[in-house]
Amino acid sequence: MKIVLIGQSVFGAETLKRIKIQNKIIGVFAPYKNNSYLKDPIEETAEELQIKTFTFPKLRSDNAIKLFKNLNPDLCVMAYVTEIVPDEIISSPKFGTIQFHPSLLPKHRGPSSINWPIINGEKKTGISIFYPDKGLDxxxxxxxxxxxxxxxxxxxxxxFKKLFPLGIDAIVEAINQIKLGNPKPNLQDEKKATYEGWCKEKHTKINWESNVEIIHNLIRGSDPQPGAHTRHKTKQIFIYGSKKFIINQTKKFGSVSSIGKEGIRIACKEGEILFEKVREKNGKKISAFEWSKISNLKIGDVFLNK
Incomplete structure (x- = not known):
């Protein structure tokens, strides 16, 4: 089967390696870079495999659409695509286009579909391979x-440990279904649909008066990006590697209860949060213990909500 792959990052590169084993990849559309010396992993992999690569500032451009149609693929595979792909491309291949999305659609449509289930405290998520249309996911x-x-x-x-490998396996499975002529797609239930936009810093400020579970979910649902943040004195800091402890809390919320090589523990409602790593605004991520020494952090110091 002749396939064109649109994708980016390591996920796109690893998808390319896998689907090339049993298919003919006739072209790869990689993200456009202003600096020609910076190449996306998918572009580097395509060049190593001697597959033609194409980059356009916008896939909606007439040149991009014309080139894609001239390739005349049987199938288009979209593996980690954040740009809007026009219907002229999606509908052009003989067997259409399939796309990877890291959630159980129709829940968590949108670009930060890994963050929000964790932040919401959900216990299940997953991946979907679907036929994109004019809507968003x-x-x-x-x-x-x-x-x-x-x-x-x-x-x-x-x-990286779950959705990434599962997604690649599912893309291969979907291609095989299409090649065998027995794909069985199901319409999404719009009554169950949810959508969230990008998870940004404005969403990830820690309120130390919140329940320990809420704070724990916020930190891990923002790790590594965009990072849950708080303030120590005049500095904004981002914290990572959260663990929660359920205890009867008598200390002031936001106060430091312990400092050690395992991390820093902060009091909050119904428990304590331990975090392992810290990054100051525009700084590098370091261990929380190292940061505590640099910042002269003391037991009883209070992290601020504002």
Missing amino acids: TGPILIQKKITIDKNDSVGSLY
């Missing part, structure tokens, strides 16, 4: 796979 679903969100999963661990 709204097309018929071909394959879904569920996974458990463990109590200390972060965005990083959930993606």
